[in-house]
Amino acid sequence: METIHLNENHTPLNDNSHLKEIIRDLGLKITQQRLAILNHVVTGKAHFTAQAAFESLSKTHPEIGFATVYRFLRKLSENGYVTEVRMGGLPARYEWAHKKHHDHLTCTKCQGIVEFENQEIEELQEKIADQFGFVLTDHVLELFGLCPKCQTKEGELPVPKNRFSSHLEPNN
Amino acid sequence: METIHLNENHTPLNDNSHLKEIIRDLGLKITQQRLAILNHVVTGKAHFTAQAAFESLSKTHPEIGFATVYRFLRKLSENGYVTEVRMGGLPARYEWAHKKHHDHLTCTKCQGIVEFENQEIEELQEKIADQFGFVLTDHVLELFGLCPKCQTKEGELPVPKNRFSSHLEPNN
DNA sequence: CCCCAAATGAGAATGACTTTCATTTTTAAC
DNA sequence: GTTAAAAATGAAAGTCATTCTCATTTGGGG
The missing domain is CATH 3.30.1490.190 (Ferric-uptake regulator, C-terminal dimerisarion domain)
Known part of the structure; x- marks a missing residue:
């Protein structure tokens, strides 16, 4: 069904199959941006702000806009894939919700x-x-x-x- | 020490003595604005937003600016006189903290x-x-x-x- | 391949505060 | 009471996180 080959980053595509499944589950189209963001969410450290994720992602994917990061993080959080944490009036922090609550x-x-x-x-x-x-x-x-x-x-x-x-x- | 007489609103001044004490405890000067705001906080209903308090206060005290409301509410909350409640990214809500936690x-x-x-x-x-x-x-x-x-x-x-x-x- | 709905990004807009600053008040000292 | 210094105020501008708009691009079913 899905042939394994390399993408332009020389990363085996099947690394992403798990991520793709998640995006599909959200009823969204699979884009490079969403894969990159999701990968960052899953592998990066927890409690990051949207801004931090955007900046970090910008290094390797300068084409990603912050609107996309915000939009996708919101979607993920609405569907329980990430947890949104807020303290005081500070920017929201996100974390991958694969762990136990x-x-x-x-x-x-x-x-x-x-x-x-x-x-x-x-x-x-x-x-x-x-x-x-x-x-x-x-x-x-x-x-x-x-x-x-x-x-x-x-x-x-x-x-x-x-x-x-x-x-x-x-x-x- | 404090003579009881009527102020321009025909309200007995000693109604406010309790409120004045609070303001003094905060190390602040007693102003009509702060008395009005504090009175609203103490007697009004709980879980109000700063904006709502401002609007409500504006009716009887059109001269109060929202900056003053925000400033004073912050001070009150910093000192535990009011509790600040936040849900999601919604505006903070305040409530008089005279009750048990x-x-x-x-x-x-x-x-x-x-x-x-x-x-x-x-x-x-x-x-x-x-x-x-x-x-x-x-x-x-x-x-x-x-x-x-x-x-x-x-x-x-x-x-x-x-x-x-x-x-x-x-x-x- | 083609098409079109979905997605994107740049930037404008929003909304909740916060800060600035020129003016007004409070209050402590006479 | 006057008065002057310090504090407080309000109007407006500024900030900052987040959302929206919209012209352009793109994924993926047919």
Whole structure:
């Protein structure tokens, strides 16, 4: 059905068959751009912003526009292939959702992110939704605090330029 | 110390003494604008957007600028007097934080918000932070789903103009 | 191959804030 | 009370992430 041969990047085409399947599942046409973006999402590191993905992709695929990156990431996230994470008013961060569901513990100083999962919490959430007659479709659980490193290095690192509200006092 | 008399709105001044204390606690000067905004926050309904507060306030205080509303709401939220809630990329919503801590269960269709509290979840969160050596400073727990009403009225209401990602399929 | 709906990219538009700055207020000191 | 310095304000401009528009290109069924 699908002959294996090399594309212009000397990458075996069948590397992409898995990615193609995903794009097909979304009911979209298979384009080089989407393959490149999807490949980046799957193989790159998690918690990237759309902007970062765009810049990174631009190096090898200068022809990809950021609109395409945003559009496709949205589609992927709408269909559960990637998870969109937002903290405060900061740009959305995305991650490939092939892993088991998990939540995030974020350091408000260095913005480091630790992933965790906790079945008990998941179950309690379901129970709560039930109590109010809701059908749960999604949830966001983000914990914020200071990571071990930032607890010691008090005030050494400058607070990242974006403000951080949420009960912290930035002016001390 | 403070003589009770009427201000130009024929409202007893001591109505505001509580509000003034809050503003003082923030290290800010007491202005008519801040009193008006704070009064709105305390007595108005919860989960308002900055824009909504601005518009509502404009009726009685046409001189208040939206910059002032945003600035003051931010200050209040930084100091824990109000809680900032964000869902998806939608405008931040604020609520007076005089109540016990609670989280939100939001209907993705009608955007109705139910508040709940669950001590078990709170404790589990602390435990998780501990496990990673984090000092917890804050957290966000937002549950999303369909409220009982919206479960039955399938597709009757148009989806609010702002898209809703998160594993829902808007195009069906 | 051909065609056309789907996809793309460049740039304009949007929308929620934030910042700037010239003017007005507050308030602490007389 | 006056007053002056510091803080606050509002109008408007700026920012920034994201979305939209639209003219052009492209994938893929026929």
